[in-house]
Amino acid sequence: MRRTELAIVGAGPAGLSAAVEAASAGVHVTLIDENRKPGGQLFKQIHKFFGSKEHYAGVRGFEIGMRLLEEVERLGVDVMLDSVVWGIFKEHTLGIIHDRRNILLRADKILLATGATENALAFPGWTLPGVMGAGAVQTMMNIHRVLPGRRAIMIGSGNVGLIVSYQLLQAGAQVIAVVEAAPRIGGYGVHASKLRRYGVPILTSTTIKEAGGKEEVERAVLVKLDGNWQQIPGTEEEHEVDLICLAVGLSPLAELAWMAGCRFEYIPELGGHVPIHNSNMETTVPGIYVAGDIAGVEEASTAMEEGKLAGIAIAESLGYLRSDEARDRKGEVLKRLSELRSGPFGRMRRRAKERLQRRYGVE
Amino acid sequence: MSLERDGVLSDEELAGLPGMPSKERLNRGPVAVIECAQEIPCNPCEDACPNGAIQVGEPITNLPRLIEDRCTGCGLCVPACPGLAIFVVDMSYSEDEAALQIPYEFLPMPRKGEMVEGLDREGKVVCSALVVRALNSKRFDHTAVITIVVPKDQAMKVRGIRATARSPL
Numbered sequence: 001m002r003r004t005e006l007a008i009v010g011a012g013p014a015g016l017s018a019a020v021e022a023a024s025a026g027v028h029v030t031l032i033d034e035n036r037k038p039g040g041q042l043f044k045q046i047h048k049f050f051g052s053k054e055h056y057a058g059v060r061g062f063e064i065g066m067r068l069l070e071e072v073e074r075l076g077v078d079v080m081l082d083s084v085v086w087g088i089f090k091e092h093t094l095g096i097i098h099d100r101r102n103i104l105l106r107a108d109k110i111l112l113a114t115g116a117t118e119n120a121l122a123f124p125g126w127t128l129p130g131v132m133g134a135g136a137v138q139t140m141m142n143i144h145r146v147l148p149g150r151r152a153i154m155i156g157s158g159n160v161g162l163i164v165s166y167q168l169l170q171a172g173a174q175v176i177a178v179v180e181a182a183p184r185i186g187g188y189g190v191h192a193s194k195l196r197r198y199g200v201p202i203l204t205s206t207t208i209k210e211a212g213g214k215e216e217v218e219r220a221v222l223v224k225l226d227g228n229w230q231q232i233p234g235t236e237e238e239h240e241v242d243l244i245c246l247a248v249g250l251s252p253l254a255e256l257a258w259m260a261g262c263r264f265e266y267i268p269e270l271g272g273h274v275p276i277h278n279s280n281m282e283t284t285v286p287g288i289y290v291a292g293d294i295a296g297v298e299e300a301s302t303a304m305e306e307g308k309l310a311g312i313a314i315a316e317s318l319g320y321l322r323s324d325e326a327r328d329r330k331g332e333v334l335k336r337l338s339e340l341r342s343g344p345f346g347r348m349r350r351r352a353k354e355r356l357q358r359r360y361g362v363e
Numbered sequence: 364m365s366l367e368r369d370g371v372l373s374d375e376e377l378a379g380l381p382g383m384p385s386k387e388r389l390n391r392g393p394v395a396v397i398e399c400a401q402e403i404p405c406n407p408c409e410d411a412c413p414n415g416a417i418q419v420g421e422p423i424t425n426l427p428r429l430i431e432d433r434c435t436g437c438g439l440c441v442p443a444c445p446g447l448a449i450f451v452v453d454m455s456y457s458e459d460e461a462a463l464q465i466p467y468e469f470l471p472m473p474r475k476g477e478m479v480e481g482l483d484r485e486g487k488v489v490c491s492a493l494v495v496r497a498l499n500s501k502r503f504d505h506t507a508v509i510t511i512v513v514p515k516d517q518a519m520k521v522r523g524i525r526a527t528a529r530s531p532l
Contacts, residue, residue, distance in 0.1 A: 047445070048445035048504070048506070049445060050403060050404065050405040050445050050446070051404055051405055051406075051423075052404070052405075052406050052407075052423055053407075053410060055404075057405060057406065057407045057445065058407040058443055058445055058504075059504075060504065060505075169469070170468060170469055170470075183368070184367045184368060185366075185367055185368070185369075185370055188401060188403055188446065189366040189367065189370065189372075189400055189401045190398075190399065190401070190403075190446025190447065190448045191446065192366070192370030193366070193370050193371065193372065193398070193446075193448065193484065193522075194446075194447050195370060196369070196370040196371050196484060196485055196486055197482055197483075197484055197485075197486055197522050197523035198482065198486055198523055198525075199482070199485075199486030199487075200486070202369065202370045204368055204369075339404050339422065339423045339424075340404050341404075342402075342404055342422055342423070342424045343401075343402040343403050343404055343422075343424035344401070344402055345401070345403055346403075346404060346424075
């Protein structure tokens with residue numbers, strides 16, 4: 001059996017940031033990811049991030065990813081790619097499939113930074129090719145440079161839906177409309193304005209009724225919703241499209257935390273069932289930590305800060321940081337996190353996180 | 364019309380923004396117009412201004428405030444805003460025309476001397492516009508700043524441009 005001090009599952013923004021913090025304190029870190037390249041969703045993000053200088057504001061997501069990768073390399077973190085963690089067992093042991101072989105890795109501490117999974121939306125015709133998640137659209141466009149459709153409808157007006165719609169425009173597609181079931185736009189107004197300026201309508205109180213087409217998506221039927229989220233008959237509108245992109249939210253990808261026996265709490269504002277954790281990001285199973293979207297769906301910038309927090313806390317618990325050093329560093333991270341969770345958009349998430357942390361230690 | 368419902372700032376919403384220059388200041392020459400209306404944690408505009416003319420301060424969710432007498436209209440804040448919500452308007456450009464700096468992230472990149480369509484906040488074509496400058500320096504990180512000339516009465520309406528069919532060189 002292989003041994004490591006800290007095993008991090010998931011090399012996205014949270015996992016990479018945790019690896020940097022822990023390794024720079026001297027911890028031996030093994031970073032595991034099922035993809036061929038590290039970075040998680042960061043390398044699909046071609047827009048400039050919000051925040052302050054300390055949050056990499058104004059820097060495009062993929063560039064943040066490159067900076068983190070350089071750091072991880074410089075620090076000599078052990079990176080296992082193409083490696084699927086399929087189980088988590090007693091004594092912090094991970095079952096990993098790598099190169100068709102099964103490897104057992106025992107770690108003193110485990111950080112689960114597995115991210116989130118996209119929610120689906122079922123409607124007649126939703127299994128037709130051409131109906132896909134926003135993540136797949138971003139992967140095709142921004143990683144593989146393949147345009148997934150020429151005439152698109154976006155379902156969902158959260159930041160993901162708005163940003164991916166703008167990226168579709170940048171890639172040369174037409175976006176017929178962004179559709180939002182709620183009476184208000186979900187994401188930032190500035191993202192919505194960028195789309196409106198280039199002629200994309202954002203239809204609130206509207207949903208997709210069905211998709212049609214022989215072999216693939218050829219049309220979408222939209223319908224208005226009333227105050228009780230019921231379709232209003234007679235308001236159907238048909239649009240010729242070849243891409244229906246779903247951006248209807250994310251849920252924490254937490255199977256490993258369930259398997260490890262972590263306690264969960266259902267918090268809709270954070271995407272559903274979330275492992276209960278304390279302010280060190282430690283779950284109710286000692287030695288198992290969470291950071292990023294698995295700990296409550298937020299943003300890449302909050303994921304990076306949570307990763308740092310976990311990395312510092314783990315380095316401290318392994319004896320690599322004195323408690324006063326750790327306290328100071330954690331204090332800085334917590335300050336930046338509370339900045340990211342302020343304002344009308346962040347406040348709801350901050351309260352939900354506080355509620356989650358209050359559950360820690362309560363049976 | 365409202366930002367939350369339509370993604371378009373209404374005239375009332377615009378008028379109440381702390382990033383809006385006064386009419387007098389607009390008439391004096393180039394000045395930043397900051398169309399940032401939601402309290403999101405973000406402040407690169409404050410760091411971008413060499414003259415301290417944009418203040419966010421603490422908390423970081425404050426709306427950016429334009430100190431109009433310090434603003435020279437240099438336009439460094441235009442590509443720095445991740446939300447592409449800052450423009451520079453120069454009402455003193457000529458008798459009946461204004462110059463407008465717009466952040467632009469599409470291809471093909473408009474060229475100096477080219478005519479483009481001026482789009483309002485809803486994407487409607489409201490005028491044609493002449494490109495007088497197209498800056499895309501490395502520091503802007505692929506957010507080009509395109510300066511166009513529009514009729515004066517369109518300067519506070521036009522916020523986007525669309526290249527018209529380009530004749531082969």
